[in-house]
Amino acid sequence: AQSVAQPEDQVNVAEGNPLTVKCTYSVSGNPYLFWYVQYPNRGLQFLLKYITGDNLVKGSYGFEAEFNKSQTSFHLKKPSALVSDSALYFCAVRRVTNDYKLSFGAGTTVTVRA
Amino acid sequence: DTGVSQNPRHKITKRGQNVTFRCDPISEHNRLYWYRQTLGQGPEFLTYFQNEAQLEKSRLLSDRFSAERPKGSFSTLEIQRTEQGDSAMYLCASSLTGGAGTEAFFGQGTRLTVV
Numbered sequence: 001a002q003s004v005a006q007p008e009d010q011v012n013v014a015e016g017n018p019l020t021v022k023c024t025y026s027v028s029g030n031p032y033l034f035w036y037v038q039y040p041n042r043g044l045q046f047l048l049k050y051i052t053g054d055n056l057v058k059g060s061y062g063f064e065a066e067f068n069k070s071q072t073s074f075h076l077k078k079p080s081a082l083v084s085d086s087a088l089y090f091c092a093v094r095r096v097t098n099d100y101k102l103s104f105g106a107g108t109t110v111t112v113r114a
Numbered sequence: 115d116t117g118v119s120q121n122p123r124h125k126i127t128k129r130g131q132n133v134t135f136r137c138d139p140i141s142e143h144n145r146l147y148w149y150r151q152t153l154g155q156g157p158e159f160l161t162y163f164q165n166e167a168q169l170e171k172s173r174l175l176s177d178r179f180s181a182e183r184p185k186g187s188f189s190t191l192e193i194q195r196t197e198q199g200d201s202a203m204y205l206c207a208s209s210l211t212g213g214a215g216t217e218a219f220f221g222q223g224t225r226l227t228v229v
Contacts, residue, residue, distance in 0.1 A: 004156075032215045043118070043205065044157070044220040051215035090156050094214045100145060101170065102218065104156030 002027040004091050006105035014113055019081040021108045023074045023091030030096040033074040035065055038088040038107075047089075050074060061085070081112045116140060118221035120206050126227045127196055134192045135224045139208030146189050147218060148181055149205040150174065157205055163189060164211070196228045 003026045013019050025031055032051055036044040048059025055067040065076045074091060088109050092102040119138040127133050139146050145164050149157035160179070161171045165186035175181075178196075183189040193200055203225050207218040 034217060036220070041222070043222040044207075046217045046219060049215065049217055051213075092156070096214060100162055100209075100214055101147070101159040101172075102149075102157070103159070106154065106156050 002093050002095055002103045004093050004103055004105035006091055006108045008108050010109045012111045013081050015083050016080050019078040019085065019110065021076040021089050021110060023105060024072050025074060025093045026072065027093055027095050032094040032096055033067060034092040035076050036090045036092065038090065044090065083112050083114050086110055086112045118206055118208050118219055120221035120224050122224060123222065124225045126229060129198060129228055130195055132192065132194045133196060133226065134190050135204055137189045137206030137221060140219060143208035144211040145209045146183055147207040148191050151203040151205055198228045201226055201228045
């Protein structure tokens, strides 16, 4: 079985401040990890993924995420948040096998205030 | 826009009616996935296809649900005898054939409301 936990339903930050959205995972074996963002009335947009290699992954729109195997975490970060980053963020995991379904967390709503 | 396309965007139906949704994936993508998303939850996997073959179905996909991808291109998801609990956003995604690290691209979804 595989699962993802996003411990914070909401994250509120001021524009220009660092943004962190937390994600922990549970999977048998090694994971593939993904972050998606969902804007109102829009589909999920892929932000970044961790497959192997460097634990710090860079993605779209200035976002990055750090894979920490010992803490089974994959937190999403942005050094300086923008109001336009306000959206719903989902972390997802796949097992490193021929298993192509994603297991998503419940999502974290990010609000960036001007 | 050559992304994943889903139709209709919204569907309101009476309980007990049948509904069908369509998904057109990105043209070169061999894999196609269906997910369901309810309010306050992340998407939940329903089923996926590689070309025209349906390779996995979730336990969430009751016998009232059926999905097809007859020519390995577009896909349809049909729900028979709809129930109020079927009200949700139905998301389609597609990806290239590759390892499990290949990212999926999602459509905007079809929002189903059963009244």
